Amino acid sequence: MAETPFKLSVSDAELELLRKKLQVTRLPDELDDAKWDYGAPLADIKRLAAHWENVFDWRKHEADINKIPQFTRDIDIEGFGSLNIHYVHQRSELDGAIPLLFIHGWPGHFLEVAKLLPLLTAVAPDQPSFHVVTYSLPGFGFSDAPKKKGFALKEYAEVGHKLMLALGYNEYVTQGGDWGSAIARTISQTYGGKYTKAWHTNFPFVSGPPSLWSSPWSFLRFLLTPFSEQERKGLQRGKEFMAKGSGYLAEQSTKPQTLGYSLADSPVGLLAWVYEKLVSWTDDYPWTDDEVLTWVSIYWFSRPGPAASVRIYYEVIKAGSLRGNQPYIGIPSGISYFPRELARTPTLWARSISNIVVLFEHEKGGHFAAHEVPELLADDLKKMFGIGGPAFGVVTGKSGYTAA
Numbered sequence: 001m002a003e004t005p006f007k008l009s010v011s012d013a014e015l016e017l018l019r020k021k022l023q024v025t026r027l028p029d030e031l032d033d034a035k036w037d038y039g040a041p042l043a044d045i046k047r048l049a050a051h052w053e054n055v056f057d058w059r060k061h062e063a064d065i066n067k068i069p070q071f072t073r074d075i076d077i078e079g080f081g082s083l084n085i086h087y088v089h090q091r092s093e094l095d096g097a098i099p100l101l102f103i104h105g106w107p108g109h110f111l112e113v114a115k116l117l118p119l120l121t122a123v124a125p126d127q128p129s130f131h132v133v134t135y136s137l138p139g140f141g142f143s144d145a146p147k148k149k150g151f152a153l154k155e156y157a158e159v160g161h162k163l164m165l166a167l168g169y170n171e172y173v174t175q176g177g178d179w180g181s182a183i184a185r186t187i188s189q190t191y192g193g194k195y196t197k198a199w200h201t202n203f204p205f206v207s208g209p210p211s212l213w214s215s216p217w218s219f220l221r222f223l224l225t226p227f228s229e230q231e232r233k234g235l236q237r238g239k240e241f242m243a244k245g246s247g248y249l250a251e252q253s254t255k256p257q258t259l260g261y262s263l264a265d266s267p268v269g270l271l272a273w274v275y276e277k278l279v280s281w282t283d284d285y286p287w288t289d290d291e292v293l294t295w296v297s298i299y300w301f302s303r304p305g306p307a308a309s310v311r312i313y314y315e316v317i318k319a320g321s322l323r324g325n326q327p328y329i330g331i332p333s334g335i336s337y338f339p340r341e342l343a344r345t346p347t348l349w350a351r352s353i354s355n356i357v358v359l360f361e362h363e364k365g366g367h368f369a370a371h372e373v374p375e376l377l378a379d380d381l382k383k384m385f386g387i388g389g390p391a392f393g394v395v396t397g398k399s400g401y402t403a404a
Contacts, residue, residue: 003166006070006086006142008062010301015058018267018300022053025268040276048275049268051289061294068114072142075162077155079148085159086142086303087135088113089167092121094129098385098400099169101160101187102134105178105203106309107274108368109141109298110134115374120381128386128400135163137179139311145304152319156312157186161195171195171395175381177203177369179312182322185329185354192331197394200334200384202369202377203341206349207323227346230337230361234344241342245280248273252313260307263299270306271296281367283340332357332391334384336377338365357390358383 027049030042069090074082088110091097100120102113113134120130137156139145146155160183164172174196176184181201188199227235251259262269274296278287299306316322333354337344339362350356360380365373384391385400393399 002073004072006072007066008070008142010058010062014301019053021265021267022049025049025266027268036280040272040279044275045268045272048271048289048292052267052271052293056290056293058297061290061297065111065294068117070110073163073166075159075166077146077151077158077162080146080151080155083138083144083146083159085135085138085144085163086110087133087163088117090117090121090132092123092129092131094123094400094402096398096400096402097121097123097129097131098395098398099164099167099172100130100132100381101164101172101174101184102132102370103160103174103176103180103183104134104137104140105176105180106140106312107277107299108178108180109295109302110136111295111298112368112370114371116370116378119374119378123402125402127382128392130381130385130400131169133164133167133169135160137183137309137312139304139308140302141298142303145308145311150315150319151311152315153182153186153321154190156183157190161187161191165195171197171398173197173385173391173395174199176201178367179316181205182316185326186321188329188331188333189327192329196331198332198334198385198391199329200336200381202336202338203367204335204345204350204354205322206345206353207326209346209349209352225348230339231344231346233339234337234341235346237341238343245342248277249313252310253317254314256307256310256314259310260305263306263310267296267300270299274299278368281340281342282372283338283364283366285366285368285372326353328352329354331355332384332394334358334360334380334391336360336362336369336380338362338367338369338373338376340364340366342367 068088070088072084072086075085076082104112117132120132123129136143174184174187181203184199184201188196275292333356362376369377383389
């Protein structure tokens with residue numbers, strides 16, 4: 001499990017192939033008044049594709065990405081052999097900083113952590129500091145993809161846990177959104193107490209309300225407690241998302257290989273597939289064209305190719321990990337609610353499956369909180385783990401403060 005420094009270096013041949021594919025793109029037609037009703041607008045995709053072909057400077061953004069400390073190492077996963085895993089490891093200057101594993105989802109990647117790094121690793125007398133780790137999930141970015149069926153939440157969690165142990169962090173905390181939330185929860189369920197000391201999520205997922213049999217007290221409270229205004233809005237947004245925005249979910253969880261041909265062969269197909277989510281899942285975030293294209297380029301230039309990333313939907317849903325009663329997790333848990341998240345789990349539902357010690361309610365932000373509103377998310381983590389916070393001192397000898 002030796003560590004190898006990693007520098008992103010896309011070959012000139014790959015860049016030339018991308019340019020040639022963009023040159024011969026055949027775009028679809030569009031209804032005159034389609035706007036966003038039918039998906040990513042033609043005008044947006046035309047503009048972005050032209051920018052990608054003629055203006056976008058990948059080498060500049062590649063150099064910026066390489067300023068982030070990145071590494072690879074081989075990690076053995078039970079039943080799947082050894083996978084070479086790409087990861088970011090940004091240590092604080094404070095030895096007693098709190099080890100934190102940040103876990104991304106789809107269509108995110110390791111760069112989601114970029115804006116959080118300076119905020120969380122900063123050393124100040126009035127706030128905790130963190131050693132921050134994130135890894136490209138197997139099948140994403142510059143990690144190997146599994147070659148066998150059945151690589152689901154348990155295996156993604158095993159990769160993250162073994163990575164933290166390999167880095168010398170025998171105790172650590174986690175943070176995740178999207179699939180990162182489900183993986184962080186699985187890490188907490190599997191390794192909580194001895195290794196994982198607390199977890200935080202901006203995308204809590206519960207399969208349904210508490211039941212009389214699994215959580216009788218929560219069930220009674222659920223019957224007697226009305227939803228808050230924020231919860232009602234969040235549930236309504238979830239209904240709208242399932243009715244009008246979940247087509248990708250059906251395809252990726254049933255026939256990911258069929259979709260994969262388009263994602264792997266057509267840069268504009270990949271661009272449209274991801275761009276739709278970047279815009280519609282955020283809270284009016286002002287994406288620049290370069291920002292979008294850097295994000296999508298990580299998928300295009302990824303080691304296994306973009307098709308590998310969507311298989312997580314098939315494997316996890318087939319395994320049934322998100323259905324039925326979820327076991328209660330006793331280690332401290334924190335939740336940050338952002339108003340433009342895809343859906344909102346009512347707090348009482350979440351309390352029935354996890355020891356929630358802190359809740360944060362925000363007035364702006366969406367699904368990609370680490371990228372959209374990094375200051376808010378970082379501040380929530382500092383409050384949760386800082387002096388006076390409900391998870392202060394959970395990692396032995398790692399308070400995050402200079403004097404402690």
